[in-house]
Amino acid sequence: MRVALFVTCVNDALYPDTGWATVRLLERLGVEVDFPEAQTCCGQPQFNTGYRRETEPLVRRMARAFDGYDYVVTPSGSCAAMVRDNYPRIGDKALAEGRGSELADAAASLRGRMLELTEFLVDVLQVTDVGAYFPHTVTYHPSCHGLRMLGLGERPRRLLQAVRGLELRELEGAEECCGFGGTFAVKNPDVSVAMGRDKVRHALDTGARVLCAADNSCLTHLDGILRREAAPLHSLHIAEILASTEEEPFTPRPARGGGTSAGPSSARPTTSTAARSRS
Amino acid sequence: MSRTDLGMPTFPQAARVSTKDAGLRANLTHATHTIRAKRAAAVAELPDWPRLRAAGAAVKDHTLRHLDHYLLQLEQAVTQAGGTVHWATTAEEANRITADIIKATGETEVVKVKSMATQETGLNEALAHHGITAYETDLAELIVQLGDDKPSHILVPAIHKNRTEIRDIFTRTMAAWGRPAPDDLHDTPAELAEAARLHLREKFLRAKVAVSGANFMIAETGTLVVVESEGNGRMCLTLPDTLISIVGIEKTIPTFRDLDILLQTLPRSSTAERMNPYTTMWTGTTPHDGPRNFHLVLLDNGRTDTLADTTGRQALRCIRCSACLNVCPVYERAGGHAYGSAYPGPIGAILTPQLRGTSTPLDASLPYASTLCGACYDVCPVAIDIPEILVHLRERVADQKDGHRAERTAMKAATWLLDHPAALSATERAASATRRLHPNRLPVPGPGKAWSDARDLPDVAAESFRAGWKKARGARTGTGTGTGTGTNEPKHDKDKDTPR
Numbered sequence A: 001m002r003v004a005l006f007v008t009c010v011n012d013a014l015y016p017d018t019g020w021a022t023v024r025l026l027e028r029l030g031v032e033v034d035f036p037e038a039q040t041c042c043g044q045p046q047f048n049t050g051y052r053r054e055t056e057p058l059v060r061r062m063a064r065a066f067d068g069y070d071y072v073v074t075p076s077g078s079c080a081a082m083v084r085d086n087y088p089r090i091g092d093k094a095l096a097e098g099r100g101s102e103l104a105d106a107a108a109s110l111r112g113r114m115l116e117l118t119e120f121l122v123d124v125l126q127v128t129d130v131g132a133y134f135p136h137t138v139t140y141h142p143s144c145h146g147l148r149m150l151g152l153g154e155r156p157r158r159l160l161q162a163v164r165g166l167e168l169r170e171l172e173g174a175e176e177c178c179g180f181g182g183t184f185a186v187k188n189p190d191v192s193v194a195m196g197r198d199k200v201r202h203a204l205d206t207g208a209r210v211l212c213a214a215d216n217s218c219l220t221h222l223d224g225i226l227r228r229e230a231a232p233l234h235s236l237h238i239a240e241i242l243a244s245t246e247e248e249p250f251t252p253r254p255a256r257g258g259g260t261s262a263g264p265s266s267a268r269p270t271t272s273t274a275a276r277s278r279s
Numbered sequence B: 001m002s003r004t005d006l007g008m009p010t011f012p013q014a015a016r017v018s019t020k021d022a023g024l025r026a027n028l029t030h031a032t033h034t035i036r037a038k039r040a041a042a043v044a045e046l047p048d049w050p051r052l053r054a055a056g057a058a059v060k061d062h063t064l065r066h067l068d069h070y071l072l073q074l075e076q077a078v079t080q081a082g083g084t085v086h087w088a089t090t091a092e093e094a095n096r097i098t099a100d101i102i103k104a105t106g107e108t109e110v111v112k113v114k115s116m117a118t119q120e121t122g123l124n125e126a127l128a129h130h131g132i133t134a135y136e137t138d139l140a141e142l143i144v145q146l147g148d149d150k151p152s153h154i155l156v157p158a159i160h161k162n163r164t165e166i167r168d169i170f171t172r173t174m175a176a177w178g179r180p181a182p183d184d185l186h187d188t189p190a191e192l193a194e195a196a197r198l199h200l201r202e203k204f205l206r207a208k209v210a211v212s213g214a215n216f217m218i219a220e221t222g223t224l225v226v227v228e229s230e231g232n233g234r235m236c237l238t239l240p241d242t243l244i245s246i247v248g249i250e251k252t253i254p255t256f257r258d259l260d261i262l263l264q265t266l267p268r269s270s271t272a273e274r275m276n277p278y279t280t281m282w283t284g285t286t287p288h289d290g291p292r293n294f295h296l297v298l299l300d301n302g303r304t305d306t307l308a309d310t311t312g313r314q315a316l317r318c319i320r321c322s323a324c325l326n327v328c329p330v331y332e333r334a335g336g337h338a339y340g341s342a343y344p345g346p347i348g349a350i351l352t353p354q355l356r357g358t359s360t361p362l363d364a365s366l367p368y369a370s371t372l373c374g375a376c377y378d379v380c381p382v383a384i385d386i387p388e389i390l391v392h393l394r395e396r397v398a399d400q401k402d403g404h405r406a407e408r409t410a411m412k413a414a415t416w417l418l419d420h421p422a423a424l425s426a427t428e429r430a431a432s433a434t435r436r437l438h439p440n441r442l443p444v445p446g447p448g449k450a451w452s453d454a455r456d457l458p459d460v461a462a463e464s465f466r467a468g469w470k471k472a473r474g475a476r477t478g479t480g481t482g483t484g485t486g487t488n489e490p491k492h493d494k495d496k497d498t499p500r
Helices: A009-013 A016-028 A044-049 A052-065 A077-096 A102-111 A117-124 A144-149 A155-161 A189-205 A216-228 A238-243 A271-275 B011-018 B022-044 B049-065 B067-080 B091-105 B116-121 B123-129 B139-146 B163-177 B189-206 B232-238 B256-270 B303-307 B312-317 B323-327 B329-334 B345-356 B361-368 B375-379 B386-398 B405-418 B421-433 B447-452 B465-473
Strands: A003-005 A071-074 A114-116 A137-140 A167-169 A210-213 A234-237 B084-088 B109-112 B133-136 B209-212 B216-218 B223-228 B242-248 B278-283 B293-299
Touching: A003 A016, A009 A016, A009 A216, A009 B421, A009 B465, A016 A234, A016 A238, A016 B465, A044 A052, A044 A077, A044 B386, A044 B405, A052 A077, A052 A102, A052 B405, A071 A117, A077 A102, A077 A114, A077 A144, A114 A117, A117 A155, A117 A238, A137 A155, A144 B375, A155 A167, A155 A238, A189 A216, A189 B011, A189 B329, A210 A216, A210 A238, A216 A234, A234 A238, B011 B329, B011 B361, B022 B256, B022 B323, B022 B329, B049 B067, B049 B256, B049 B312, B067 B084, B067 B293, B084 B091, B091 B116, B091 B123, B091 B209, B091 B242, B091 B293, B109 B189, B109 B232, B116 B123, B116 B242, B116 B293, B123 B133, B133 B139, B139 B163, B139 B189, B163 B189, B189 B232, B209 B232, B216 B256, B223 B232, B223 B256, B232 B278, B303 B312, B303 B345, B312 B345, B312 B386, B323 B345, B323 B375, B329 B345, B345 B361, B345 B375, B345 B386, B361 B386, B375 B386, B405 B421, B421 B465
Parallel strands: A003 A071, A071 A114, A137 A167, A137 A210, A210 A234, B084 B293, B109 B133, B109 B209, B209 B242, B242 B293
Antiparallel strands: B216 B223, B223 B278
């Protein structure tokens, strides 16, 4: 099985740890992972903001970059949904505009092979216990595109429930959007922040130490609020939890100041701080 | 749609104010969450909901594809049944036709059944110019009218008001419109309803002319259908001598059998009821029963143009249940008035810019009034893919000559960068090298400030994934043309390769 990692542009630049966690996790499960360096971005920001034509070169690039792989796995529900739901639309519209079938073919080529990480684990590898160890309280926010466009359903929660040491806390209003929405976050900042604050409040109410999602774009927004409000809750991508084992436990990356998780503003749990219960 | 409120604030401007109104937020959250949970339970009772939903969508789609045929059939059936059909291309035309019919009766007062079409055309204001007073008889519309307010929800126009506020409105203004509110009116639902009932009864008994919309028009028989919860509509539909119904052309369905499907999905979606309490149907005129004169004003007002758009036309399937408003997290925070239209919420965000166009700043801002979370699509009983249409309309807005120029330039630049991985790597390296200088907040107006007024900006990683991979494993993975060579590579040493 030839599996390519589509790390996504957000993870590449801002959350490389999520990419590495995905690689570690998949390799631990016996999957050989490749990273085609021709990949960049799925074009979701452009497409969702109304710049369909600007998305087209990226559709072609994605198809080229991932040609020949059985599966393309990505730790981002919204990027997987972009490829699966919106690429066909981009191809169809190009066809309707009389620009031949090249783009439609490129769009279609990835459709059946692009899988979100938890989908790949549960559906293709058919595992729910990935051998992870993460002794902390966690609450899970099911990001909208994964939840509704991909229909991930219970997959992420089943994976989390099988993690040793992890206590999963139910999140009130879990299925409600966090308010990120790509460029919505800056075009409608007041509504976006109002939604994000409500999500953060519900997450804090669970008493969990870690707010987890399968999409770092939502977590960028929520983490930005958590850090601004110095809230005692850390955001973490599900891949980093699933990659964590007793032998190789989750360790935070260096924070902005250079040290590791020096204070609340670093928002990355160390094993010791995350283990402390919230007072 | 002609009531383009020039100078109305854009959606983000209006939402800036409404999101800070704690009372409004509390009223909306309470109301939408209550109905949301009830709807889910009512829908879950039906084992065949997905099939009903698909059937409803199919009926509406079929009708829309053959609307010319069904409208002519409808006109013929209504005429044969003793009604008179009028065609109105614009809102002004519909209002003028209506005013002329009323003036011909010699009346200066009309009672109204709650109607979105007349909200859309601004009928009440237009009639006022002709010296005709229109009395709203739906309880929530009455509250809005007495409060000199605007509706903020399709189904529950006064959703933004709580009981105490309603009591105050009744006490303050009822006397100026007719029978005053009782002196010691309390804010219990029963007392408020009784005050409204007595106030409205006078209107029903006096009125000679009524104005309504319709939920459905059956082409086969020329029958119009209104579904409601209070029975006030039925009073208007049966007591006066003259009934004028102003209805959007998309409300047509072919046969009575099609009504069967939609009368199952509409009440459950809108009020979470298995069946709405009052369903009134009328076909033309009947001797000694109901209005002696019936006029049907068929309203286009941008619908034909919408129909011409193969993606956007889905919006015309809408049966105005308002389920999408009740699940929309954006509507819940911004409130209905922020949409600046008779149609707020997700359906308004796609319907208004299609009916009215996207030339004003307000209308151009509406397709962006959504996070594309998809909750509206999930609950829609006729499966309108609202997120798809929002993105489609964003493209229309972005393509407009004025505005969005800077954004397009930025998007083009981003695409160029993302289509040149070497340049992207260099940019990422530069960002990583200067990461400690990046502030958590950006004071300069623009997207960065909009983000960081209330949120910290994310840290840039010390090393991008791309750079780390190249360093750790680059030798193994070939040229990056996409034809990966990973499968033939020896198992790597995890501890050595993972850059931690």
